[in-house]
Amino acid sequence: MHIHGLIEDSATLANLCARLATKPYVVVDTEFMRENTYWPELCLIQIADDEEAAAIDPLAPGIDLDPLLDLLTENEDVLKVFHAGGQDIEIVYNLTGTTPHPLFDTQVAAMALGQGEQIGYSNLVDTYLGIQVDKGARFTDWSRRPLDTRQIDYAIADVTHLSKIFPRMLEKLRKTGRGVWLDQEMERLADPENYRNDPEEAWHRVRISSRKPEVLGRLKALARWRELEAQGKDLPRGRIIKDETMADLAGNPPRKQADLGKVRGLSPAWAGNDIGGRLMAALEGATPMTAEEMPARDDRKPALGKDGALVADLLKLLLKIRAKEINVAARLLARSEDLEALAAGQREGLSILTGWRFEQFGRDALALVEGQLGFTVKGGKLKMTRTEEPS
Structure with a gap:
């Protein structure tokens, strides 16, 4: 892979973006400071495909970031790959009013591959590449100039490693047929409403x-x-x-x-x-909050009652069993609030009752709530058993 180092001028950046615009995917990371500001201060942008990588200095005098921002937000043919990219996406939103699209988050993908709910970047690199990430530059003040060679190398390594990991994850998702599981999650991450500070x-x-x-x-x-x-x-x-x-x-x-x-x-x-x-x-100037805007008694939990709470606990047990059986992070299959809503009698608007989640978990969850499934112990192991056929 060709490493360009730090790009500080508009022409070099425009040429890089023109090449990357023809590629199927780019890996993106940012370094920023936000301890003393409301808006995160963008200090460095790292980008790579499978052939070249560079760090871009957004603080360089006169540099025009438009080709890069257009690549990230306007070019629908190039997939943008992040790891735990929420804050990176927020920065792009603050600069452009929109978000990178289409996008792929390797932390979310790891959930579908049974590698934990919030696997860190360092652990991901170790798992796929057997490389121990140098953490020495994590606490760099990225706003200070000049940046030394070690800092730049550290920053670029984030995207060069991820550019090797992403195709491997993609292949695993294809082999397991789980790529479609992530479509809804990635679209949710790309929704600009998530990043609007209203x-x-x-x-x-x-x-x-x-x-x-x-x-x-x-x-x-x-x-x-x-x-x-x-x-x-x-x-x-x-x-x-x-x-x-x-x-x-x-x-x-x-x-x-x-x-x-x-x-x-x-x-x-x-x-x-x-x-x-x-x-x-x-x-x-304050006025009493209107009835329509008043929050529910508890925004997180429906009115369960004692019996409903017990049913929710059984659903959580079922979720734990099913997640282990199919080797997927439980959080990707279902959230606690979905299980509590199901236990409370809700049937509309629940993600576990549609699509792949219904096939993998929701059907049995519904059967458990409606008395068609139960738990048994066989050979010291907890199993599900059907008590009656579904109507």
């Missing part, structure tokens, strides 16, 4: 025990205000105000700005400064 929806990320519409209305207003402040200042949300402080303010709103100086978690200066004034304006 200030109107920011309240969902804050934990609060109250279910009073007026309290949740204030929380929504405060979360929106914080999101806009953080975006405008390019600071992490927590640098503006912590979640717990925001929840306290929603539950116990101050009567006037001067009272902010007494709030734990806020600087006394907020009693008279501009940001304190904007916080108070957000509170004063």
Whole structure:
């Protein structure tokens, strides 16, 4: 494989992208910093196919990234391969307003091949290539320049290793017929809605025990205000105000700005400064949350009852058995919330009742809930046995 090193000029990058645009797939990784900013600061982009690899410096003066971004988001003929690519995809979304497509995530693929639910990159490389990844540069400040040769080599190795692993994974998926299992997961990862930071929806990320519409209305207003402040200042949300402080303010709103100086978690200066004034304006403009927007009693669990909870436990046992039998990560087959919904009587909108998940697990899960399957012990091993034929 030809390693280009660090690309710092537009012409070289455009030529590389023109060649890669003719290939069936490219492997992509990024290095970024986000500890002190709201938006992740893109510091390096690594890209490879099976013949060449390079690192691209997005901080190089005057460099035009458009050919690269077009390759990632506009070229539907080239598959984009990531490992645990959520944050890499988020960065592309922030730059373009859309996501790489089509895409393939090797961490998700590993679930279909029985290699664990969240296998790390280092373990994946060791499993497929028998190579111990150099972890010495993991804590590099990638925003500093110049980058030395070891840092660049470390970064490029991420995509050169993955470019060898991906075809092997693809072959295993073809042999086992499990490639189709991943289509839905990859499309979900590519959905731009996953990466849109909508200030109107920011309240969902804050934990609060109250279910009073007026309290949740204030929380929504405060979360929106914080999101806009953080975006405008390019600071992490927590640098503006912590979640717990925001929840306290929603539950116990101050009567006037001067009272902010007494709030734990806020600087006394907020009693008279501009940001304190904007916080108070957000509170004063808050309206009670509408019935349509109010969260369910518990967003994660349907109303099960004692018997339903026992049925859900049996479904989880069935899931564990089936996942082991077919050598696939249990999480790819079904989520706990799906099992609890099935146990609670829900039959519509469950992924385990459609497609490959139904064939591999959902059919038996439904049969168990409806009394057509049971557990027996034979030879010291837990087995499923049919108690009656399906109607």
